[in-house]
Amino acid sequence: MVSYKIWILISALILAILFIAPWNAFETGVIIKSVERNSTEANNRIISGMIIHEINGNLIKNNADYSRVISDIFSSKGNETIRLNIKTDKSEFVILTDKEPQITIGNIPKTKIKTGLDLSGGARALIKPVNVTLSDSEIADLVSITSERFNVYGLKDITIKSIKDLEGNNYLLIEIAGATPRDLKELISSQGKFEGKIGNASVFIGGTDIAHVERSGQQAGIESCSAYQSGESCSFRFPITLTEEAAKRQADITSKLAISSENPEYLSQKLDLYIDGELMDSLFISKDLKGRVTTQISIQGSGQGADRNDAIKATQENMKKLQTILITGSLPYKLEVVKLDTISPTLGKAFSKNLALLAGVVFVLISLVLFIKYRKIKITSAVILTMFSEAFITLGIAALISWNLDAPSIAGIIAGMGTGVNDQIVIIDESISNEHISLKERIKRAFFIILGAFFTIIAAMLPLFWAGAGMLKGFALTTIISVLAGILITRHAFAEIIRKLHE
Helix, strand or coil, rough: CHHHHHHHHHHHHHHHHHEEEEEEEECEEEEEEECCCCEEEHHCCCCCCCCCEECCCCEEECHHHHHHHHHHHHHHCCCCCCCCCEECCCEEEEEEECCCCCEEEECCCCCCCCHHHHHHHEEEEEEEECCCCHHHHHHHHHHHHHHHHHHHCCCCCCEEEECCCCCCCCCEEEEEEEECCCHHHHHCCCCCCCEEEEEEEEECCCCCCCEEEEECCCCECCCCCCEEEEEEEEEEEEEEEECCHHHHHHHHCCCHHEEECCCCCEEEECCCEEEEEEEEEEEEEHHCCCCCCCEEEEEEEEEECHHHHHHHHHHHHHHHHHHHHHHHHCCCEEEEEEEEEEECHHHHHHHHHHHHHHHHHHHHHHHHHHHHHHCCHHHHHHHHHHHHHHHHHHHHHHCCCCCCCHHHHHHHHHHHHHHHHHHHHHHHHHHHCCCCHHHHHHHHHHHCCCCHHHHHHHHHHHHHCHHHCCCCCCHHHHHHHHHHHHHHHHHHHHHHHCCCCCH
């Protein structure tokens, strides 16, 4: 009869499989990882997460198919516009374009395990507030506001969390796996305080006094472009809606202004727009708005480039940034980048291959050492199977909680596997000892030793949650999960297997 302890292990492994295996494990196609902002694809509502199955009737099964089909379509097009029929799992899109799709694609994930920067590439920024010490609640608010800003700006697959170092200093850790967005440093290092002033009087502030920002439509977008110095300049305009309080404040300020003698259609002072204390633009105020409560304001700005395309792109970026600041408001604190790391996806793939190779070598060495020590294939197999069961359960839990597995996390799993092998050796050695006590008592003694080692490991791992500003949190967490899975599930199942082998 199979012991309930073995059934618990089997159940844990089945649950781990369900946690790791994605719903679309057998689906073919390529998944859209990101879409270029303001591109034709974005304007046609193509978003990240969609799975492309066909392009112009050509079946897409993987990255190679996608590259081949796109290359065939655009290789001989010249300057003509191409019609793309893109069939995804959500809908079918028809796009007219003169360039390749401005999207980043990847093969459909075969597991729910999320990999961090070390494996998939990306950017990581460690930032902190300037000249201020934040409490836990204040850093939590900062995480929320920063997350909203990135989400509004259109950046996806982002992890933003608060961490501490051993001295108790609070930091913000921002990780973007799979890409290196050019906006990362700019968005987090600028406070983004937007303020509209008439003279020295503040009329409205981005976020708090803005009820609505029009981001698209006929009234929002690029108005015109013209020659500027050695390049081109384009202007944008979009409307915003003020709160009633801000509208009344504006009416009160304008009621005290005179009509301009130089421009009789406008008031004597302009509405000055500032970002982080720097003047961005000055708008004329119509004389009809004198003392009038109005919630509708038109915001305008510009962008420059070497040619028309560069100018349009810069103008769209400036408009998007300004809209983001107006919607989310300013960051409550000035931030500085303490450390900015970027890892290419190519290096991440190479690291993964080397890691797999190392794991294979370790597996072979451990198997040989165990077989040489005990000369029994059954015992060696039991240790190896239990070791991999612990690793698999740890991966299942990581997939369940959506933990990004980076290099420290993988090291934690390996450390947990090593601890598991050590504990199993203790159980084996105690079970084959020549002392004149029952097998049950000998295994109990082994578990006493194992429990002592378990609490020692937990005590050693807890400080690593904060050491190095939290950079070793992945190592600590996966090590704790691994040894917990061992002490609660696999150690008991392994002891039962050893008992069965003795019988």
